[in-house]
Amino acid sequence: MRQILPVLAAIALTAGCNQQTAEAPNPVPLTAENVSYFCQMNVLEHGGPKAQIHLEGQPAPIFFAQVRDAVAYIKSPERYARILAIYVSDMGTADDWKNPGTDNWIASETAHFVVGARVAGGMGAPEVVPFANPEAAGAFSRRYGGEVLAMTEIPDDAVLGPVDPDMELEVPQ
DSSP: OTTHHHHHHHHHHHHHHTOOOOOOOOOOOOOTTOBBTTTOOBGGGSOSOOEEEEETTOSSOEEESSHHHHHHHHHOTTOOSOEEEEEEEOTTSOSOSSOOOSSOEEEGGGOEEEESOSBBOTTSSBOOEEESSHHHHHHHHHHHOOEEEOGGGOOHHHHTSOOOTTOOOBOOO
16 A cells, blocks of 8 residues: 555646646637626617626536626635636727627737716726727727726726726717
8 A cells, every 4th residue: 555655646636737728718609598698688678888708617607797897706706616718898899888799708818998988887987898809999099988907907996996987988879
């Protein structure tokens, strides 16, 4: 038995070192069945950009009716599984704010986010607006305010802080 334990330990260690990291899953199109993770409301019934997060061990992504909510989830310590991929709506290719698209997803790490704009997301809170094209993000920022940031630069208070109910927000056209 004493000779078997070191061999089993070596096998286990080797297997752990040779594990391949799971490849990031592809984004999935939005459907009428998708509900927002926090509020459990139908995602397609709300305008503005959306997000989906793929979690380890979960067959389907979790969806968010606002990108702000997805970023809050990412920054939250209460996540229950490792994040494999995060996709957000490319608002540069959206039909309009009310119809942000069902399959125009971009990886969050390559997106350009307008943070601090005077625009309301799908749930009425100030939105973090993603674009694939930095020029489109800049044009949106010049029109609605805010600054263009990478996902890793979004400050906690932009998504975790309280929302002023008297703040005047626009719904972009």
